[in-house]
Amino acid sequence: MLKGEKTRQRIIAKAAPLFNRKGFESCSMQAISAATGLEKGSLYSHFETKEELAVAAFDYAWSASCSARTGNLEEAANSVDKLKLHIDKCVSLPPFAGGCPMLNTAIDTDDGNVVLRRRAQNALHGWVSFLTQIIEEGKSKGEIRASVDAEALSTLIISLIEGAFMTSKLQKSKQPMLIAQQHLNAHLESQVRCNENQVRA
Amino acid sequence: MLKGEKTRQRIIAKAAPLFNRKGFESCSMQAISAATGLEKGSLYSHFETKEELAVAAFDYAWSASCSARTGNLEEAANSVDKLKLHIDKCVSLPPFAGGCPMLNTAIDTDDGNVVLRRRAQNALHGWVSFLTQIIEEGKSKGEIRASVDAEALSTLIISLIEGAFMTSKLQKSKQPMLIAQQHLNAHLESQVRCNENQVRA
Numbered sequence A, B: 001m002l003k004g005e006k007t008r009q010r011i012i013a014k015a016a017p018l019f020n021r022k023g024f025e026s027c028s029m030q031a032i033s034a035a036t037g038l039e040k041g042s043l044y045s046h047f048e049t050k051e052e053l054a055v056a057a058f059d060y061a062w063s064a065s066c067s068a069r070t071g072n073l074e075e076a077a078n079s080v081d082k083l084k085l086h087i088d089k090c091v092s093l094p095p096f097a098g099g100c101p102m103l104n105t106a107i108d109t110d111d112g113n114v115v116l117r118r119r120a121q122n123a124l125h126g127w128v129s130f131l132t133q134i135i136e137e138g139k140s141k142g143e144i145r146a147s148v149d150a151e152a153l154s155t156l157i158i159s160l161i162e163g164a165f166m167t168s169k170l171q172k173s174k175q176p177m178l179i180a181q182q183h184l185n186a187h188l189e190s191q192v193r194c195n196e197n198q199v200r201a
Helices: A004-020 A029-036 A039-047 A050-070 A079-092 A099-109 A114-140 A149-173 A175-192 A196-198 B003-022 B031-037 B039-044 B050-070 B079-092 B101-108 B114-138 B150-171 B177-193 B195-200
Strands: none
Touching: A004 A029, A004 A039, A004 A050, A004 A099, A029 A039, A029 A050, A050 A079, A050 A099, A050 A114, A050 A196, A050 B050, A079 A149, A079 A175, A079 B101, A099 A114, A099 A149, A099 B079, A099 B101, A099 B150, A114 A149, A114 B150, A149 A175, A149 B101, A149 B114, A149 B150, A149 B177, A175 B150, A175 B177, B003 B039, B003 B177, B031 B039, B031 B050, B050 B079, B050 B101, B050 B114, B079 B150, B079 B177, B101 B114, B101 B150, B101 B195, B114 B150
């Protein structure tokens, strides 16, 4: 990696938790300068605007969050178990510093930066697509009931995880996340897993 | 109402949507001055600090949100139907300008103002208590199954509503809220409503 690219990556890695914690408006280039030990002029030689850096920082934070939560799901052979493993990772793994980047950016930008908002929208779209694909595969393999609306189930899982993440953090308790997990697991077993398949097995 | 108190209330009503939209750090006293047509000095004669005004603004916004969503639930005679009516109000009623004040303040203050954060924590606590009371009453009347964990069900409902509120707003679609409502209603009918009671009825 060229030195310039290495510096750029180091700036992004330092800026990501700061933007994620404070939001776009409240996170100053001054703070990023302090965190990186680089002059503001040097930051601007790598990123034309604060927005460009914030977007790169969001991509970095979201990518780190996703790879930990969507990776290695093939450990679970069945589609329903893949969903349960993904939910377990969402509940168990420590969040990116400052909390879920999508949730933070969604709230931070709902009357704010439109470029970052588009990023958060794409993140949600990508997450829905990821889960929808697992569910559709499960339906085609007979592991998930044909009547299940894949996109609706994906949206339900994401909404509950994100909401429970917020209530957990606010209550300073793991309990809301565990309640969400228990509820989703029970729903997946009773309403989503293909019973015919279980009978056949 | 004395003139001073009337002005104070007018400032709070104008400041509440601004704080709710932009967050504590990003909302300037300058913006509130512009919205109210009052000089900054005049604002500070009513509120010693920006924090004091932000707290009053949160209380105003949260109170407005709650009274619309928790009022008139006695229209529904049965406890389960009260929960369903409350969920319907959460899904159907237009949110306070800028979105749910608790969600916004929870995310805005998770690495920020501690006094406002405590306010959001109390709001969540109050909401959980409100639903828990309905559920406990339902249990004592035989309308809700004795096995239901009232606090866990309250937390589940709130987490899903808040999460769906975020995904709905991000997707610019009512769909995630409707999915959440349909799911909660089905859960309340199949896992919460007391069947023995239905049989007896």
